[in-house]
Amino acid sequence: MKKDNTKELSSGVKQRSLWQDAWRRFKKNKLAMVGLVFLAVLVVIAIGTIVVDIVTNNYIYENYVIKQNLRGRLEPPSAAHPLGLDEFGRDMLLRMLWAVRSSLFMGVIAILISGVLGGLLGAVAGYYGNKTDNIIMRAMDILLAIPSMLLAIAIVAAFGTSLVNVLLAIGISYIPTFARTVRASIMTVKDQEYVEAARAVGANDATIIFKYIIPNAMAPIIVQTTLGVAGAILSIAGLSFIGMGVQPPTPEWGSMLSSARTYIRDSWHITVIPGLGIMLTILALNVVGDGLRDALDPRLKN
Amino acid sequence: MKRNLKKIIALGLAATMAFSLVGCGGGGDASSSSGNGEAAANESSGEGGYKDTLIWAQGADVTSMDPHQGKETPSVEVTDQIFDTLTVVNPETNELEPQIAESWEQTDDLTYVFKIRQGIKFHDGSDLTAEDVKFSLERAINSASVSYLVDFIDTVEVNDDYTVTVTTKFPYAPTLRNLAVPFAAIVPKAVVEADEEGFKLHPIGCGPYKFVEWKQGDSVTLEAFDEYFGGTPATKNLIMKVIPEAAQRTIALETGEVDLVYGIVSNDIDKIKENPDLQLFEAPSMNCYYISMNMNHKPFDDERVREAINLAIDRQLLIDTILNGAGEVADSIIAPGVFGYSSPGAYEYNPEKAKELLAEAGYPDGFSTSIWVNDNQERVEACQAISAMLMEVGIECSVEVMEFGRFIEDTSAGEHDMGYFGWTTSSKDGDYTFYSLEHSTQQGAAGNRSFLNDPEVDALIDEGRSTTDEAKRAEIYKELQVKLKEINNNAPIYYSDVTVGASAKVEGFVPDPIEYHKLDKVKVAN
Numbered sequence: 001m002k003k004d005n006t007k008e009l010s011s012g013v014k015q016r017s018l019w020q021d022a023w024r025r026f027k028k029n030k031l032a033m034v035g036l037v038f039l040a041v042l043v044v045i046a047i048g049t050i051v052v053d054i055v056t057n058n059y060i061y062e063n064y065v066i067k068q069n070l071r072g073r074l075e076p077p078s079a080a081h082p083l084g085l086d087e088f089g090r091d092m093l094l095r096m097l098w099a100v101r102s103s104l105f106m107g108v109i110a111i112l113i114s115g116v117l118g119g120l121l122g123a124v125a126g127y128y129g130n131k132t133d134n135i136i137m138r139a140m141d142i143l144l145a146i147p148s149m150l151l152a153i154a155i156v157a158a159f160g161t162s163l164v165n166v167l168l169a170i171g172i173s174y175i176p177t178f179a180r181t182v183r184a185s186i187m188t189v190k191d192q193e194y195v196e197a198a199r200a201v202g203a204n205d206a207t208i209i210f211k212y213i214i215p216n217a218m219a220p221i222i223v224q225t226t227l228g229v230a231g232a233i234l235s236i237a238g239l240s241f242i243g244m245g246v247q248p249p250t251p252e253w254g255s256m257l258s259s260a261r262t263y264i265r266d267s268w269h270i271t272v273i274p275g276l277g278i279m280l281t282i283l284a285l286n287v288v289g290d291g292l293r294d295a296l297d298p299r300l301k302n
Numbered sequence: 303m304k305r306n307l308k309k310i311i312a313l314g315l316a317a318t319m320a321f322s323l324v325g326c327g328g329g330g331d332a333s334s335s336s337g338n339g340e341a342a343a344n345e346s347s348g349e350g351g352y353k354d355t356l357i358w359a360q361g362a363d364v365t366s367m368d369p370h371q372g373k374e375t376p377s378v379e380v381t382d383q384i385f386d387t388l389t390v391v392n393p394e395t396n397e398l399e400p401q402i403a404e405s406w407e408q409t410d411d412l413t414y415v416f417k418i419r420q421g422i423k424f425h426d427g428s429d430l431t432a433e434d435v436k437f438s439l440e441r442a443i444n445s446a447s448v449s450y451l452v453d454f455i456d457t458v459e460v461n462d463d464y465t466v467t468v469t470t471k472f473p474y475a476p477t478l479r480n481l482a483v484p485f486a487a488i489v490p491k492a493v494v495e496a497d498e499e500g501f502k503l504h505p506i507g508c509g510p511y512k513f514v515e516w517k518q519g520d521s522v523t524l525e526a527f528d529e530y531f532g533g534t535p536a537t538k539n540l541i542m543k544v545i546p547e548a549a550q551r552t553i554a555l556e557t558g559e560v561d562l563v564y565g566i567v568s569n570d571i572d573k574i575k576e577n578p579d580l581q582l583f584e585a586p587s588m589n590c591y592y593i594s595m596n597m598n599h600k601p602f603d604d605e606r607v608r609e610a611i612n613l614a615i616d617r618q619l620l621i622d623t624i625l626n627g628a629g630e631v632a633d634s635i636i637a638p639g640v641f642g643y644s645s646p647g648a649y650e651y652n653p654e655k656a657k658e659l660l661a662e663a664g665y666p667d668g669f670s671t672s673i674w675v676n677d678n679q680e681r682v683e684a685c686q687a688i689s690a691m692l693m694e695v696g697i698e699c700s701v702e703v704m705e706f707g708r709f710i711e712d713t714s715a716g717e718h719d720m721g722y723f724g725w726t727t728s729s730k731d732g733d734y735t736f737y738s739l740e741h742s743t744q745q746g747a748a749g750n751r752s753f754l755n756d757p758e759v760d761a762l763i764d765e766g767r768s769t770t771d772e773a774k775r776a777e778i779y780k781e782l783q784v785k786l787k788e789i790n791n792n793a794p795i796y797y798s799d800v801t802v803g804a805s806a807k808v809e810g811f812v813p814d815p816i817e818y819h820k821l822d823k824v825k826v827a828n
Binding site: 071265 | 547548549567569573619620622623624677679682683686687689690700701703
């Protein structure tokens with residue numbers, strides 16, 4: 001990192017870190033900024049609903065989000081209920097808001113699991129090379145040969161439907177992608193002079209990997225994480241859609257979509273709204289991911 | 303892409319024009335050849351303006367092709383086309399009619415002599431004889447799934463090739479009606495004995511249709527049996543398609559992909575009624591939807607808990623909303639059209655009392671449990687609504703949705719806490735349901751999935767089945783229903799109507815109140 005800074009200093013006008021520089025370039029990408037703002041709003045909603053639950057001791061959740069009001073079932077959008085009521089007479093707007101947290105946080109947690117495990121395996125494989133590399137990467141290839149959604153379904157089917165299992169299932173299914181990304185970027189930096197220098201002064205392997213290599217190989221990992229979260233959210237929604245993910249009455253976009261599909265011809269709002277929720281979130285994450293990739297790519301520096 | 307599409311359209315138009323020109327030139331059959339390609343194709347294979355294939359859709363697949371095993375409605379809807387029974391009940395008149403037995407005589411309280419129709423052939427070409435009847439009834443008696451239907455039979459004796467004497471253990475009033483239920487089917491002895499597993503995969507019966515193919519989870523194909531003793535079936539081929547989603551079934555009917563759809567859900571009924579190309583068949587059903595509480599599992603061994611669950615369910619609300627009003631509140635496990643029905647008084651909706659009972663039973667804060675249901679949207683929604691109602695009294699009840707085959711298997715094994723079932727009284731006699739769902743000897747696959755074991759209930763059921771006097775039987779069943787309501791092992795929810803959607807071109811369809819619709823007289827016009 002230091003090295004990067006000095007380079008920047010010699011060529012640029014002002015001293016900027018890699019991250020400041022990336023941010024400057026990211027800001028120029030209007031689409032990516034819109035995506036980022038959208039994601040920020042989602043995070044605020046997710047945290048906001050959690051705060052509301054804590055403050056009201058789940059009162060809103062129990063009495064409005066999951067409480068059924070069968071007499072008002074399938075009511076179309078109105079002033080009182082801007083997004084209408086679902087097939088059990090629950091307010092769609094509240095359910096949409098309360099569903100954000102499961103999608104967003106579960107997606108992030110699942111990717112953290114795969115990021116840490118996959119990153120570690122990839123780092124070890126990339127740094128040591130040879131036999132270690134071969135053993136780890138062939139194992140990853142085997143995992144990669146199974147489509148991630150299928151693997152997730154198999155894991156949930158075998159161990160039962162629970163929050164932890166769903167997270168583990170999705171986490172495990174994304175490990176190979178991370179392992180490969182990390183391995184590749186580690187291999188590009190491990191022969192750099194500063195790594196040799198560290199080795200020369202007698203730093204041990206762990207220090208070299210964590211202090212010198214990983215920070216410099218971070219860019220592609222960040223991009224991969226953003227895109228991975230998008231994939232994970234989609235997987236969670238998919239699992240919930242087929243009844244293996246988040247269980248009703250807990251609001252979740254995938255399961256909302258699933259139970260609404262019978263009514264698609266009569267009450268479009270209950271299918272379209274969660275569908276849009278999933279679509280926009282995935283789109284935002286992808287746009288942000290693309291923006292990050294461009295911003296962090298040194299070849300696209302201007 | 304766009305250009306290609308245009309080309310195709312242009313080609314199609316040109317072809318149509320050419321066809322109609324030829325048609326005009328031909329004169330005579332101008333009207334028939336001016337239609338589109340699809341109609342022309344159908345016509346060439348049909349006869350006299352009728353299609354040669356009837357396709358129907360149902361929500362679940364066959365569980366077993368063995369008629370003495372697969373007694374669930376989705377199975378019988380298929381196997382009833384392949385197998386016949388000694389007697390049969392006319393779905394329109396509800397009268398008993400001869401089928402394999404051409405006549406019968408009751409010589410005393412316990413003895414029935416059946417004359418078997420001569421010249422009936424099984425699909426493999428062999429003759430149906432008295433030996434097959436004896437073998438079939440004995441096989442059914444020994445089957446864990448359907449034994450309850452025929453275990454009133456003591457012995458079956460072969461008098462000669464075409465005469466059978468059935469002796470019952472006690473005077474049993476609904477004998478002839480029980481023998482008309484499709485799972486008292488007559489199967490070929492030689493075939494089953496030679497290769498029982500093979501028979502289950504490729505069933506052979508003497509009914510109007512021969513088995514061709516079963517793609518599990520997808521479809522069953524049947525072909526008309528030309529030597530059927532009741533006359534050659536009206537349509538040559540039958541195809542049953544499994545379409546689990548109710549909305550998809552209705553769409554398949556609207557687009558003409560299928561000709562008949564069983565189990566039209568309430569929110570699609572108006573769509574079919576309003577569509578001039580479709581027709582709706584309705585019949586009052588012999589069906590009751592109910593929750594079975596597994597008395598072997600805690601806390602359902604406590605009567606107060608079971609009563610609390612019954613009190614916590616607002617049945618009318620469920621019918622008004624989830625079912626769009628297409629059902630009636632149930633107060634007994636048998637429907638009002640069934641012999642022996644007597645209301646033990648409506649179930650009260652009283653969540654306050656339910657909470658009190660729970661507190662008395664030692665669950666002031668409720669408990670958590672689960673309700674199992676098969677993957678049928680309407681049933682799942684009903685369970686979710688019920689789960690929310692139980693939540694009101696403090697019971698945290700998750701809804702576990704599973705595929706039909708597994709649902710039947712696991713609930714038969716008694717692994718459930720609560721299960722959501724539909725039960726049809728196939729013989730239209732109360733004994734059929736009381737014996738199978740409430741008698742201690744019928745636990746598990748036979749039907750008693752609350753695992754009720756109550757000597758008093760058993761005694762009443764036994765008395766009811768061995769009495770022939772109708773008035774006396776009605777008295778016994780009245781008492782039994784009051785008793786069952788006190789035990790609360792089941793929570794009857796509602797009685798539903800039989801609803802079948804059909805294309806307007808379908809002719810000769812008669813809805814069966816027990817849902818085992820016969821299709822050998824049904825035709826589909828082109």
